[in-house]
Amino acid sequence: MAIDCIINNPPTMSSLKEQQTSLVFDALVLQHETNMPQQFIWPDHEKPNSQKSKELDVPTLDLGGFLSGHSGAVKEASNLVREACVNHGFFLVVNHGVDASLISDAQRYMDLFFELPLSKKQRAQRKVGESCGYASSFTGRFSSKLPWKETLSFHFSAEENSYNIVEEYFKKTSEEFVQLGKVYQDYCHAMSKLSLGIMELLGISLGVSRTHFKEFFKDNNSIMRLNYYPPCQKPDLTLGTGPHCDPTSLTILHQDKVSGLEVFVENEWRSITPNSNAFVVNIGDTFMALSNGRYKSCLHRAVVNNKSPRKSLAFFLCPKRDKVVSAPDELVDENNPRVYPDFTWSTFLEFTQKHYRADMNTLQAFSNWVQEKASRT
Numbered sequence: 273m274a275i276d277c278i279i280n281n282p283p284t285m286s287s288l289k290e291q292q293t294s295l296v297f298d299a300l301v302l303q304h305e306t307n308m309p310q311q312f313i314w315p316d317h318e319k320p321n322s323q324k325s326k327e328l329d330v331p332t333l334d335l336g337g338f339l340s341g342h343s344g345a346v347k348e349a350s351n352l353v354r355e356a357c358v359n360h361g362f363f364l365v366v367n368h369g370v371d372a373s374l375i376s377d378a379q380r381y382m383d384l385f386f387e388l389p390l391s392k393k394q395r396a397q398r399k400v401g402e403s404c405g406y407a408s409s410f411t412g413r414f415s416s417k418l419p420w421k422e423t424l425s426f427h428f429s430a431e432e433n434s435y436n437i438v439e440e441y442f443k444k445t446s447e448e449f450v451q452l453g454k455v456y457q458d459y460c461h462a463m464s465k466l467s468l469g470i471m472e473l474l475g476i477s478l479g480v481s482r483t484h485f486k487e488f489f490k491d492n493n494s495i496m497r498l499n500y501y502p503p504c505q506k507p508d509l510t511l512g513t514g515p516h517c518d519p520t521s522l523t524i525l526h527q528d529k530v531s532g533l534e535v536f537v538e539n540e541w542r543s544i545t546p547n548s549n550a551f552v553v554n555i556g557d558t559f560m561a562l563s564n565g566r567y568k569s570c571l572h573r574a575v576v577n578n579k580s581p582r583k584s585l586a587f588f589l590c591p592k593r594d595k596v597v598s599a600p601d602e603l604v605d606e607n608n609p610r611v612y613p614d615f616t617w618s619t620f621l622e623f624t625q626k627h628y629r630a631d632m633n634t635l636q637a638f639s640n641w642v643q644e645k646a647s648r649t
């Protein structure tokens with residue numbers, strides 16, 4: 273897999289500047305374009321195959337059953353997540369307790385924001401090296417393999433939980449969007465609460481205490497990402513989100529009615545069918561490190577289509593910035609030595625934003641980078 277590693281060939285300011293001026297991804301225009309700009313065309317070995325991917329039968333966790341505390345339900349839930357996380361790191365969560373109208377508002381309000389004129393969206397423009405704000409296909413950040421999507425990302429702090437953090441990204445766009453900030457603040461609060469319930473179960477399934485990971489993430493400083501994939505006239509030439517493993521700890525994703533999420537399992541791309549009553553949950557690199565490599569952070573991507581826009585709400589659970597990520601001692605012994613160096617999420621996040629384009633090798637590349645830096649000091 274080619275690695276857009278800015279370390280080796282750091283872009284000169286003029287090339288970045290040039291990119292920022294020469295190519296702007298205006299979805300309202302490009303979605304009708306049959307002549308695909310070269311930068312959006314992915315290499316043959318990464319292009320989506322034209323025939324529809326086979327569906328993946330994803331284990332489904334009934335979270336309400338687990339939270340009821342009934343011992344049979346707890347054991348069943350623990351076995352289900354352990355098997356899923358050892359295999360491909362993906363499972364569905366139903367009976368999750370998140371208000372259905374909050375989810376539909378969060379989905380619906382994405383249209384309100386992304387259907388704005390580009391000039392308005394760019395008032396919340398994400399700056400190179402930062403992980404929040406509006407981005408249209410990351411022109412100015414990447415020079416090739418541009419994703420066919422627009423994104424709006426913002427930080428959520430479980431400790432502060434004051435919605436003006438989220439609101440600032442919307443208020444920049446327009447005063448009328450203050451209400452959107454409230455909806456996404458409430459949505460992130462619900463995701464944070466759901467994450468902690470899942471962390472209890474992951475702790476049990478790994479044989480550490482029920483509270484270990486829940487405590488570690490209770491003051492999480494997470495990332496909320498709104499993904500908007502416009503229709504594409506040549507969907508087999510590009511990707512909405514390229515093949516990657518999430519560098520974060522846990523991802524809680526809500527697909528709308530349009531399919532597109534695919535996971536690389538047993539050497540083939542398998543699709544996850546949208547289910548509006550379920551969240552798709554996957555282990556990220558940081559939790560793979562916390563599990564000392566027992567649970568897998570797996571390769572996945574998003575494909576686009578030529579008929580309708582696709583939206584996904586992705587909540588990326590992240591520990592507070594400077595907490596040390598280190599597997600608990602219960603998961604380390606002579607047969608299971610520590611697999612990864614200790615690190616902080618803030619260092620790993622900066623690595624993905626400034627030095628390395630997250631892909632299938634992100635955690636290994638980061639570990640090498642950390643060890644190489646340590647050997648120089």
Ligand SMILES: C=C1C[C@]23C[C@H]1CC[C@H]2[C@]1(C)CCC[C@@](C)(C(=O)O)[C@H]1[C@@H]3C(=O)O
Pocket residue numbers: 403419495497513514515516517518519520588621624625629630631
């Ligand atoms: C920490 C993060 C970086 C990305 C957003 C979160 C978790 C997933 C990462 C990402 C989606 C992986 C694929 C490449 C990426 C550039 C993207 O397509 O958005 C990644 C995100 C990012 O760097 O903004």
Ligand SMILES: O=C(O)CCC(=O)C(=O)O
Pocket residue numbers: 497499513518525527532533534572573574583584586
């Ligand atoms: O949009 C999707 O279904 C997947 C997006 C994704 O993997 C991500 O944003 O990390």
Ligand SMILES: [Fe+2]
Pocket residue numbers: 516517518523572
């Ligand atoms: Fe992802």
